[in-house]
Amino acid sequence: MGKKDKKTAKGRLDKYYHLAKEQGYRSRSAFKLIQLNKKYSFLEKSRCLVDLCAAPGGWLQVAKKYMPVSSLIIGVDLAPIKPIPSIITFQEDITTDKCRSIIRNELKTWKADVVLHDGAPNVGISWLQDAFSQSELTLKALKLAVEFLNQGGTFVTKIFRSKDYNNLIWVFNQLFKKVEATKPASSRNVSAEIFVVCRDFLAPKKIDPKFLDPRSVFQEVEIGPKNKSIDVLNPGKRKRYREGYEDGNYTLYKEISILDFINSDDPIQILGDVNKLKFDTEKAKELLNHESTTEEIKICCDDLKVLGKKEFKNLLRWRNIVKEKKQDQSIENNSTKDDEKVDEDQIIQDELDELTKEKQAQQKRVRRKTNEKRQKNVVRMQLKMISPTDIALESSGPDGGDPLFDLKQVLRKIRKGNMDIVLDQENDNDDIMIEDQNLLKDQYEVSEDNDDVQLEKELDELYEQYVERRAERDAKYKVKKTREEYEDWNDIQKSESSDDNDNITMESVHSQDDSYSSSSDSNSELENETSNKLKSEPPKKKKKLLTNLSDDDSKVQKVGGLSKKATLFFDNPLFKDVLKNYDNENHKTNQSDEEEFIKNEKFNEKSDKSNDDSDLNLEDNSDLNSDDDSNLNLEDDSNLNLEDDSDLNSEDDSDLNLENETNSDVFDVKDKVTELNGHFLKRKADDIGDGINDNIEIVPQDKDNDKEMWDANEFDDDEKRMKRVKEIGLTTAEAITLAQQLVNRQKTKYDLIDEGFHRTTYNDREGLPEWFLDDEKQHNKLNMPVTKEAVQAIRERMKALNARPIKKVAEAKARKKIRAVRKLNKLQKKTDAIMDSADMTEKEKVNTISKMVSKTQNKTKKEVKLVVAKGPIKGKKGRPKGVKGRYKMVDSRLKKDARAIKRVNQKGGSRKRQKRR
Numbered sequence: 034m035g036k037k038d039k040k041t042a043k044g045r046l047d048k049y050y051h052l053a054k055e056q057g058y059r060s061r062s063a064f065k066l067i068q069l070n071k072k073y074s075f076l077e078k079s080r081c082l083v084d085l086c087a088a089p090g091g092w093l094q095v096a097k098k099y100m101p102v103s104s105l106i107i108g109v110d111l112a113p114i115k116p117i118p119s120i121i122t123f124q125e126d127i128t129t130d131k132c133r134s135i136i137r138n139e140l141k142t143w144k145a146d147v148v149l150h151d152g153a154p155n156v157g158i159s160w161l162q163d164a165f166s167q168s169e170l171t172l173k174a175l176k177l178a179v180e181f182l183n184q185g186g187t188f189v190t191k192i193f194r195s196k197d198y199n200n201l202i203w204v205f206n207q208l209f210k211k212v213e214a215t216k217p218a219s220s221r222n223v224s225a226e227i228f229v230v231c232r233d234f235l236a237p238k239k240i241d242p243k244f245l246d247p248r249s250v251f252q253e254v255e256i257g258p259k260n261k262s263i264d265v266l267n268p269g270k271r272k273r274y275r276e277g278y279e280d281g282n283y284t285l286y287k288e289i290s291i292l293d294f295i296n297s298d299d300p301i302q303i304l305g306d307v308n309k310l311k312f313d314t315e316k317a318k319e320l321l322n323h324e325s326t327t328e329e330i331k332i333c334c335d336d337l338k339v340l341g342k343k344e345f346k347n348l349l350r351w352r353n354i355v356k357e358k359k360q361d362q363s364i365e366n367n368s369t370k371d372d373e374k375v376d377e378d379q380i381i382q383d384e385l386d387e388l389t390k391e392k393q394a395q396q397k398r399v400r401r402k403t404n405e406k407r408q409k410n411v412v413r414m415q416l417k418m419i420s421p422t423d424i425a426l427e428s429s430g431p432d433g434g435d436p437l438f439d440l441k442q443v444l445r446k447i448r449k450g451n452m453d454i455v456l457d458q459e460n461d462n463d464d465i466m467i468e469d470q471n472l473l474k475d476q477y478e479v480s481e482d483n484d485d486v487q488l489e490k491e492l493d494e495l496y497e498q499y500v501e502r503r504a505e506r507d508a509k510y511k512v513k514k515t516r517e518e519y520e521d522w523n524d525i526q527k528s529e530s531s532d533d534n535d536n537i538t539m540e541s542v543h544s545q546d547d548s549y550s551s552s553s554d555s556n557s558e559l560e561n562e563t564s565n566k567l568k569s570e571p572p573k574k575k576k577k578l579l580t581n582l583s584d585d586d587s588k589v590q591k592v593g594g595l596s597k598k599a600t601l602f603f604d605n606p607l608f609k610d611v612l613k614n615y616d617n618e619n620h621k622t623n624q625s626d627e628e629e630f631i632k633n634e635k636f637n638e639k640s641d642k643s644n645d646d647s648d649l650n651l652e653d654n655s656d657l658n659s660d661d662d663s664n665l666n667l668e669d670d671s672n673l674n675l676e677d678d679s680d681l682n683s684e685d686d687s688d689l690n691l692e693n694e695t696n697s698d699v700f701d702v703k704d705k706v707t708e709l710n711g712h713f714l715k716r717k718a719d720d721i722g723d724g725i726n727d728n729i730e731i732v733p734q735d736k737d738n739d740k741e742m743w744d745a746n747e748f749d750d751d752e753k754r755m756k757r758v759k760e761i762g763l764t765t766a767e768a769i770t771l772a773q774q775l776v777n778r779q780k781t782k783y784d785l786i787d788e789g790f791h792r793t794t795y796n797d798r799e800g801l802p803e804w805f806l807d808d809e810k811q812h813n814k815l816n817m818p819v820t821k822e823a824v825q826a827i828r829e830r831m832k833a834l835n836a837r838p839i840k841k842v843a844e845a846k847a848r849k850k851i852r853a854v855r856k857l858n859k860l861q862k863k864t865d866a867i868m869d870s871a872d873m874t875e876k877e878k879v880n881t882i883s884k885m886v887s888k889t890q891n892k893t894k895k896e897v898k899l900v901v902a903k904g905p906i907k908g909k910k911g912r913p914k915g916v917k918g919r920y921k922m923v924d925s926r927l928k929k930d931a932r933a934i935k936r937v938n939q940k941g942g943s944r945k946r947q948k949r950r
């Protein structure tokens with residue numbers, strides 16, 4: 034029987050039962066304390082603990098495990114507790130003074146850091162009664178806790194969710210700083226128990242005794258008045274009543290007026306409770322004269338306790354007759370006042386009941402609807418009509434509040450290790466009072482605002498970690514980031530040493546080189562590049578974003594490179610007049626611009642020409658070195674090599690006169706070309722900037738503040754983009770299209786301004802999370818129209834870039850070339866010396882020089898073609914067909930034969946050596 038009961042009683046043999054058995058805990062409720070401690074961590078920092086209602090001792094075991102060694106732990110219970118080493122236990126009722134004094138004796142001078150109470154009184158009368166006894170016991174435990182707790186101590190108690198709950202919590206709040214109600218996962222959902230953790234005991238000097246008096250703390254509970262009374266018609270069903278005497282009446286004898294009996298709603302109860310019905314008042318006495326009031330009735334009213342079923346029935350019948358006929362009006366008049374009072378109370382009670390019922394019905398309806406909706410969603414999901422995310426988006430809580438699948442809520446609960454609360458709220462049974470639910474919710478929500486902030490922080494941190502992880506995994510991403518940093522650093526360097534920029538230094542050549550190779554997609558190359566950069570110049574120095582406005586150049590940049598926001602601001606109609614004035618001048622400016630453009634175009638042509646010339650020169654050079662550079666094709670990478678060549682200046686400047694002559698033009702040309710590339714963009718910026726220039730007072734920035742000022746928000750990347758355009762030209766089809774449109778006058782300044790207004794114009798980026806901005810950067814882009822030609826141009830450019838050799842090859846080629854140039858220079862010196870010598874005739878001089886030149890040229894070995902001998906003759910006769918130039922006949926065995934010959938020769942050599950010895 035026992036086994037069966039165990040299994041059926043609320044599924045007692047659950048996970049925690051088995052876990053407790055496995056881990057040697059005496060009760061499954063040990064896990065409740067473990068989970069509570071996990072959430073609030075009060076055991077680890079405590080040195081003294083009192084466990085009220087501790088049997089069989091599961092909580093004591095947990096306390097011993099989690100508290101510091103040699104802590105004082107005391108346990109008390111009605112039931113005996115099997116001894117646990119180093120824990121003091123005794124058997125006593127916690128509501129008694131004896132128990133109090135024993136605890137005091139055990140504690141001596143100590144005070145407890147934690148008082149636990151998991152008491153469950155012997156229950157089973159009715160739910161209401163059980164809950165009340167539990168609350169009463171809790172209050173008793175609190176009384177002990179208040180006496181023995183240290184200031185700042187913790188009191189953990191179990192309560193039932195009943196109507197006394199609020200009162201108890203109120204009392205707790207008066208005595209403790211923090212009061213939180215929670216239901217650990219190990220507490221069964223079907224159980225109405227809940228645990229309240231009261232922390233930071235305030236230890237007031239005086240405590241109002243009312244706080245700890247059940248009569249003042251709890252509302253009155255009607256405790257089974259029906260149980261007490263005797264059902265006179267069914268005396269066999271009588272239940273025992275051990276409550277004792279009624280308040281204010283300490284006798285067992287009871288008399289009431291006959292009028293009360295007649296007017297009572299429950300006459301049977303009166304007959305059971307009362308000893309005598311009195312005809313005391315005048316109106317009552319009138320009843321004695323009533324026709325139906327027989328002598329028997331009168332005698333029966335005299336002593337009800339001796340009557341039997343029959344007499345009681347007679348009495349009731351008589352009552353009905355008296356009431357029905359209403360012969361005695363005075364009876365009713367007499368009792369009017371009492372009646373009204375009773376009726377009023379009844380009405381209020383009925384109304385309250387109705388309201389509660391209505392509320393409960395409403396809650397039920399909402400819950401049913403939510404369940405139906407959920408059910409429908411599940412079906413729809415199974416039919417693949419919707420995805421789980423859709424449900425999460427559309428579903429909301431029963432009150433139209435928080436969504437059912439609120440990620441934040443779930444995350445929060447998971448983070449707290451308190452997932453069960455979410456589940457509990459869903460699974461709550463009807464018998465659990467709804468008011469209590471709401472109160473619980475309120476309590477949980479107290480810390481939700483803080484939690485939100487915390488959660489946001491944690492999410493941000495997680496995103497940062499994700500970005501770092503991605504950077505670690507993705508070499509490209511890492512390189513991109515490093516390059517960005519490096520470029521900023523380089524920009525600063527450049528701007529700092531802008532005075533020296535006329536002469537191209539080694540660094541600047543390097544940076545140009547880098548910017549070229551940056552377009553290559555090769556990961557390894559990028560990594561090498563980055564690591565080199567990192568080695569040479571760690572970009573740790575802080576960026577200097579604000580330039581000195583007193584400097585003329587920077588002034589222009591500041592106005593021309595207005596940020597988008599600033600540009601939009603000045604596009605306000607308020608500035609219309611300014612723009613009008615500007616418009617008048619615009620025509621003139623446009624003319625001069627056109628002239629400038631034509632000039633530039635011409636210059637461009639010229640530069641192209643000179644570029645070709647330089648290529649030719651280089652070709653000549655390469656011809657001179659043809660023996661060394663047979664694989665070099667200088668024509669292909671003239672531009673690139675020219676840059677690399679400048680690298681070589683450092684090696685031997687004197688040797689590079691010839692090179693410099695060739696290259697200087699090309700560098701000039703390149704500068705002009707980049708200038709032209711930037712021309713259109715700069716003009717666009719100037720168009721907008723110049724118009725407003727006059728009306729803005731530009732305040733020079735304080736030099737001293739310069740170092741201090743660093744504001745990421747003020748970062749203006751227009752300026753950066755301009756620089757990049759100057760360096761490598763327009764890189765997107767959109768930019769080329771725009772440039773074309775501006776040049777061809779298909780677009781005006783106003784068009785640009787108009788286009789500046791779009792749906793994302795006023796998007797405020799401030800305060801937005803990093804991950805969102807990153808995502809926006811990637812996907813939320815304007816769709817700019819592009820022309821076929823622009824796309825074609827970009828493609829061509831990419832093709833050209835792809836066709837270029839990688840940096841290492843280019844460097845190798847450049848090294849070969851420099852060697853060739855050196856040789857050429859030496860040769861020239863020698864020929865000069867020969868030409869100057871007076872000892873040789875002109876003919877001899879020519880012969881010697883031509884010999885020297887041919888010597889340098891003939892160094893390349895002439896290629897010998899290997900021809901495999903086939904057929905019967907095996908190539909022994911004459912030149913094989915179709916073979917031109919030098920050739921060598923080989924057969925398939927040639928390799929082996931050659932090795933054999935070598936071996937034999939070696940052997941022969943060693944024998945000779947041995948002989949010599």
Ligand SMILES: C[S@@+](CC[C@H](N)C(=O)[O-])C[C@H]1O[C@@H](n2cnc3c(N)ncnc32)[C@H](O)[C@@H]1O
Pocket residue numbers: 059060062063085086087088089090091092093109110111112125126127128151152153154155170
């Ligand atoms: C749920 S059990 C406690 C389990 C305990 N926390 C553990 O972990 O083993 C409840 C206990 O409260 C005790 N109890 C109920 N009323 C009590 C009272 N007035 N004084 C002392 N103990 C009481 C019962 O004897 C019972 O052992």
